[in-house]
Amino acid sequence: MGQTTLRPMPVREDHWKPQDRIYEGILERCVANAEDDEARDGTAEMMAGGLIIVVLFLIIMAGANNATAALIVCGILAGAGFLYIVSASKPGKGNRALALAGIGGPGRLPAGYLVHPTAWQAGMAQHVAGVPESQLLAASQMCHIFPGTVDDLISFVGHVAIHVPVTQAQTAEDVQRRAKELVRIGMPIVVDYAKSAPPLPVPGEPGGKKGKSKKK
Known part of the structure; x- marks a missing residue:
């Protein structure tokens, strides 16, 4: 089955987009993490698994003094391990939709981030699909x-x-x-x-600080 084609981000005529250092950092980090997850191909896991199989082969061969038995056992383990690594290292299709789960999801961003390119890459496209x-x-x-x-x-x-x-x-x-x-x-x-709505809290911003009482 083909993947659902997502709509392009709506672009305002004035090309306005929000600019906030804190949110920019959060979005860029979330997108980078999602891209890392999607790029996993299992190479590191396969190298580690291969090393373990070699060590296991030497142990079995030394203990049983039978190279054939060692090859059969290690071959079975290697095949099972390979299948597991292939299935476990497939890119997660839902990563982008969950990229901002740590802050409540794309919907919890300030409204202006509806037209922010990085937010769109971090799951906004899926959120408003x-x-x-x-x-x-x-x-x-x-x-x-x-x-x-x-x-x-x-x-x-x-x-x-x-x-x-x-x-x-x-x-x-x-x-x-x-x-x-x-x-x-x-x-x-x-x-x-x-005109009267309170501003949204900023991630990482400390809660309301109590003012110091003035000494009379």
């Missing part, structure tokens, strides 16, 4: 000011979409037109909410 195209496009146009997470933004746009009729057979123009309508309705709400 089920979001309708018009809603994804609308979300990308509001993500720069939305005061919440990617999941919050997707949920918000989904609620707005309930009130916008959908045509049965949608063309590319219909999708674009619907996305613009979602933005037209949702943007004023987001702008108003952003």
